Amino acid sequence: MGAAEQVLKQYFGYDSFRPGQGELVAAILSGRDALGVMPTGAGKSICYQVPALLLPGLTLVISPLISLMKDQVGALTEAGVPAACIHSALSPAELDETLYLAESGRFKLLYVAPERLTAPSFLELARRVPISMLTVDEAHCISQWGQDFRPSYLGILDFLAVLPARPLVSAFTATATAQVRDDIVRALGLREPLVKVTGFDRPNLYFSVERPSGKPAALARLLAARAGKSGIIYCATRKTVEDVCEMLCAKGIAATRYHAGLDPEERRQNQDDFLYDAKPVMVATNAFGMGIDKSNVSFVIHYNMPKNMESYYQEAGRAGRDGEPADCILLYSGQDVHTARFLIERSHETEDETLSPEERRVLLERDMERLRQMTFYATTTECLRRFILRYFGEDAPLSCGHCGNCDTTFEEVDATVDARKILSCVYRLAERGLHFGKVIVSAVLTGSKSEKIEQFSLDTLSTYGIMADRTAARVRGLTDALLERGLLQSDPERYNALFLTPAGNALMRGRGDFVLKLPREKKPEPKTERRRAVPLDADVDERLFERLRRLRAGLSAKAHVPPYVIFSNATLSDMAARKPITEFELLSVRGVGEAKANRYGEAFLEEIKDYLRDTVD
Ligand code: ADP
Ligand code: ZN
Numbered sequence: 001m002g003a004a005e006q007v008l009k010q011y012f013g014y015d016s017f018r019p020g021q022g023e024l025v026a027a028i029l030s031g032r033d034a035l036g037v038m039p040t041g042a043g044k045s046i047c048y049q050v051p052a053l054l055l056p057g058l059t060l061v062i063s064p065l066i067s068l069m070k071d072q073v074g075a076l077t078e079a080g081v082p083a084a085c086i087h088s089a090l091s092p093a094e095l096d097e098t099l100y101l102a103e104s105g106r107f108k109l110l111y112v113a114p115e116r117l118t119a120p121s122f123l124e125l126a127r128r129v130p131i132s133m134l135t136v137d138e139a140h141c142i143s144q145w146g147q148d149f150r151p152s153y154l155g156i157l158d159f160l161a162v163l164p165a166r167p168l169v170s171a172f173t174a175t176a177t178a179q180v181r182d183d184i185v186r187a188l189g190l191r192e193p194l195v196k197v198t199g200f201d202r203p204n205l206y207f208s209v210e211r212p213s214g215k216p217a218a219l220a221r222l223l224a225a226r227a228g229k230s231g232i233i234y235c236a237t238r239k240t241v242e243d244v245c246e247m248l249c250a251k252g253i254a255a256t257r258y259h260a261g262l263d264p265e266e267r268r269q270n271q272d273d274f275l276y277d278a279k280p281v282m283v284a285t286n287a288f289g290m291g292i293d294k295s296n297v298s299f300v301i302h303y304n305m306p307k308n309m310e311s312y313y314q315e316a317g318r319a320g321r322d323g324e325p326a327d328c329i330l331l332y333s334g335q336d337v338h339t340a341r342f343l344i345e346r347s348h349e350t351e352d353e354t355l356s357p358e359e360r361r362v363l364l365e366r367d368m369e370r371l372r373q374m375t376f377y378a379t380t381t382e383c384l385r386r387f388i389l390r391y392f393g394e395d396a397p398l399s400c401g402h403c404g405n406c407d408t409t410f411e412e413v414d415a416t417v418d419a420r421k422i423l424s425c426v427y428r429l430a431e432r433g434l435h436f437g438k439v440i441v442s443a444v445l446t447g448s449k450s451e452k453i454e455q456f457s458l459d460t461l462s463t464y465g466i467m468a469d470r471t472a473a474r475v476r477g478l479t480d481a482l483l484e485r486g487l488l489q490s491d492p493e494r495y496n497a498l499f500l501t502p503a504g505n506a507l508m509r510g511r512g513d514f515v516l517k518l519p520r521e522k523k524p525e526p527k528t529e530r531r532r533a534v535p536l537d538a539d540v541d542e543r544l545f546e547r548l549r550r551l552r553a554g555l556s557a558k559a560h561v562p563p564y565v566i567f568s569n570a571t572l573s574d575m576a577a578r579k580p581i582t583e584f585e586l587l588s589v590r591g592v593g594e595a596k597a598n599r600y601g602e603a604f605l606e607e608i609k610d611y612l613r614d615t616v617d
Helices: 005-014 021-029 044-054 068-078 094-104 114-118 118-129 153-163 178-187 215-222 238-250 265-274 309-316 332-351 358-377 382-392 414-432 438-445 451-457 472-484 502-508 542-559 569-578 595-616
Strands: 036-037 056-063 085-086 111-112 131-136 168-173 194-197 204-212 229-232 255-258 283-284 297-302 326-333 409-416 489-490 497-500 515-519
Touching: 005 021, 005 044, 005 595, 021 036, 021 044, 021 168, 021 194, 036 044, 036 178, 044 056, 044 131, 044 168, 068 085, 068 111, 068 595, 085 094, 094 118, 111 114, 114 118, 114 153, 118 153, 131 153, 153 178, 168 178, 178 194, 204 358, 204 382, 215 238, 215 297, 215 326, 215 515, 238 255, 238 283, 255 265, 265 283, 297 309, 309 326, 309 358, 309 382, 332 358, 332 472, 358 382, 414 438, 414 489, 414 497, 414 502, 438 451, 438 472, 472 489, 497 502, 542 569, 542 595
Parallel strands: 036 168, 036 194, 056 111, 056 131, 085 111, 131 168, 204 326, 229 283, 229 297, 255 283, 297 326
Antiparallel strands: 409 515, 489 497
16 A cells, blocks of 8 residues: 555545546655646545645645635544644634644644735745645636636735745646636646546436426425435525525425525524534525535435536535435526526626726626536436536546436427427517517417407417417427527517527528427336445445434534534445444444544444444344
């Protein structure tokens, strides 16, 4: 076993590196700069924490959020790694003490916010203490084209320049567009770095997209099938969060809510309720989740489609961090596209005034393009996993066999004639200077007799009633498909009134055809059986697992830390399968390192011994 593996085992309790981790660690230990692009949950921290323990001096970690720093330092301390953080919430006395301890070489890792790099007291420390490595976490913050640009990240290069010797530089991010990657390498001045894009696949996650006619009912059905499990439901707006949470509570589901409009006290309380499983279901906007590492989230449902794949995958990726099978379900409707477009436009209106009109235009276009990609995901009939992996720059086989689309057979339906009828109807309305949304258009086509029809004498149109043999819902569905393919456009400023595009005009005039892929009736079969589950030990003793879980709950309440900080569910399962009774055996359980074995080992070993005694007759 190499030194790195030994550290991995001793401090973190893991037997082997995940793909990508080993290469990054080896590169760093050989003295090479490195950039790791891995999604949330793939294990970026290990890539610099393991080298930090082996390098002679201090590793400085630049991290953008206090909560992230505290979590990391808390977890490291638990694992027996000397680490600390410096942030604006420390008192002057605490700051002095941390600086003093850092100077005397007490820490292997020191987390700081980028703003700190220009503080005189910190610069003084940095010049005196030997720094082996500078690690930039959330490195995409340095890119002006990235999601959350932080100008202070641009100061990192200046900081490196004032150090007596340039340390190794490593950077990590979950955001992976090629442009952002190049920006990071350039702006941090990385020297021939090993760039590793990896781990975007999360084999235990099952992706699916549903297009329910009613979302509340669909959500209730999904939750009923997941009773007692912990999950997050993401909504596009605060209002939707409140409505959905209220509906779920009325149904007796233990749900809580989170969005930026709630007062900080309620936010904190609700977050804790969720973390400690008092309320296993969290309904939230995208304000929720940054820095939250709850490992037993078994589903993430998007009640609305997010603005881009980056957000979607990051949010969905909060499911199944313990490696257990988990579901990521997107409930899609055409309306989501309008909402997302509206949110994007609004965010650009309130943007930083220092941007030139040209820069604004570029950013707006980039966001619209990302929304288009997101909509492709929601409407594609191809393998969803492949779509995701290719989006993030990783190769993938044509079919994964473990997503909603791979599990659905689609059949091709030629809808050219119907499509032409709809397009003609929009065209004839426009001739009269009228523009309506899909509800009225479908009413005209199916020959319905409503007030609006009479009011505008729409029954005198040549297209009135030409689809009387179809249901209005079917016509609306086809209209959505025409919108998605860009044959029609809708104007959100005018109640989503429909307009013909040049491509729509061409199809109406007989050029091209309109073929849809529709899901064939699904055979009702229980999904759980077909899951390519993560290897879970068949020998897990459920009763013992329950006892260990109760023990963990007690310890967690006593230590004021969430249960998964003590041991994850995966670790408890493994423990309930192996039934260790000596400390040595305990150390072979997945996720048990020396520090945790010292701190909690005895309690768990006692519980297991008691259990074995109780079950032997
Ligand atoms: P990221 O920073 O990329 O979001 P983390 O570093 O928080 O991810 O790691 C996610 C989870 O994976 C953590 O629970 C971590 O302990 C676990 N993990 C990381 N590396 C390994 C490994 N080699 N084997 C098993 N589990 C690992
Ligand atoms: Zn698939």
